[in-house]
Amino acid sequence: MIKWVHPAERDWLACEKCHRAIEAEDREALLDRASLIPVPRTVSDRYAPQYLERARRLHFEFWETRSGPARPA
Numbered sequence: 001m002i003k004w005v006h007p008a009e010r011d012w013l014a015c016e017k018c019h020r021a022i023e024a025e026d027r028e029a030l031l032d033r034a035s036l037i038p039v040p041r042t043v044s045d046r047y048a049p050q051y052l053e054r055a056r057r058l059h060f061e062f063w064e065t066r067s068g069p070a071r072p073a
Contacts, residue, residue, distance in 0.1 A: 002073050009065035019070060031059050 004019040006012045014022060021029040034055050039048045 004070045005073050006062075006066065006070045007068045008062050009067075012062055013073060014070070022070070027059070027063060031056065034059060 001015055002013045003016050004014040006014055006019075006022055018030055018033055021027075021033065035052065037055075039051050043051050
């Protein structure tokens with residue numbers, strides 16, 4: 001459930017567990033949580049690795065463009 005908004009180049013929404021990882025600046029824990037999200041069924045197995053790599057890039061962009069404290073959603 002979305003509970004927090006983290007400002008960056010664009011706002012990122014986070015649940016409580018992801019918010020705690022962000023606040024602790026635990027990039028690995030956040031990426032691990034995102035990796036648990038299943039690849040959409042509309043993405044074929046052939047493209048799953050690219051989908052997951054894109055998720056990694058998006059997380060990197062978040063950390064690079066983060067612009068202030070979180071606020072409740």
